[in-house]
Each structure stands twice: as structure tokens, then as C-alpha cells.
Amino acid sequence: MTEESIDAIQVIEATIRNCQKSQLKFVAGSAQFTLLKNRLHALEVGRGLLCQESGHKSTNKFDFQFKLLNLIFGGRSFSPVQILKTL
Template sequence: MTEQKWVDALKVLTSIIARCERTLPKFVPGTSQHTLLKNRIQALKIGSVLLGGGDVAKDFDQTLTAALEPLASIIRKCEKARSKYEPGSGQYNRYGDTIRAIELSQELIKNELHRRSI
């Protein structure tokens, strides 16, 4: 993958994280919506650290594994939303960018888990 695609993916994740963090205070702590969003933010942050070339601390093996499901959930929701738009439209392309960025994050997390298991 080209360096520009990594930079673009990091920009997408950074934008998503910022929007999620602005939304988080709107939910009551302890509710399912709050917990879901908190887990998504954590998974997105792990992905962005790995995309940025950072190292996720060794203590986070369980967190890495747990991050895969929220990312998969975001991909499923984006694919469903994208299916409502015509290919080539702005909304369709925006969802495609999000899906690609999150798939890259998933791949990096899986690679990190594999690297640690060796």
C-alpha cells in the first residue's frame, strides 16, 4: 500500500475519532450507547496508532483482540449505509474511504496480534 493511502486512512480515522468524542458526552455513562461508542473510540485509536507507525503497549493484547469487533461493526454499518447510494456519489465515496481505513486498521491489528503470538 502506498504511503499516501496510509496518510489518507489516518486522516479518516482521526476525523471519525474526533466526531465520536464530541458525541460521547451526549450519552449517559453506563448505557449501551455510551459503552458501544467508548469501545469504538478505543478501537479506532488503536488503529490510528498502528497506522501512524506507533507501538501499542504489550499489555494491550486483550484490548487488541477486543478492538476487532467494534471495527467490524463499523464496517458492516458503513456497507449497509453505502448500499443506499449510487456508486460515484459523494456519500458512497465517503463510506468507501471509511471502510478502507477501518479495514486497514483491522489488518494492522491482526498483524500485531500475529507478531506477538510468535
């Protein structure tokens, strides 16, 4: 794992923590809440890609794929069973 990859993962993880803290301030269903929810999904996918590319083992492959598919399907929540049925 390169130093650049480690730095990028650390920045993404810090941004994820900040978004999670900010999300607590908004009402579920509001535009701000939804924006942060979608941003969190995107950040988690980015972190997963970086971790996978650099060989970092802290990301569960199934969890990463689940989040990626949820992001692809417009941020709507699907259960793992629903997603597997579509494949």
C-alpha cells in the same frame, strides 16, 4: 509514508473526534456510551497500527500497547501496572 496512509490516518482521526463529540451526549454506562467507548479504543488501535506501519512518530508506543491490551481484555479499564503484572 504513502498518500493512502496519510488519508487513512486523517479519516480515522476525524472519526475519533466525531465519536468523542457524540459520547458527550450519552450517559456514562449506557449502551450507546459503551459502544462509543469501545469504538474509540478500536479506532485508536487502528490509528496506532497505521502510524507504526508508516513510521509516523506521533503515537506513543506504550500508550498504543496499553490501549490494545485494554481492547483485548474486553474494554475493561486496567492500570498500566495491572497490565504489566499479567505479562
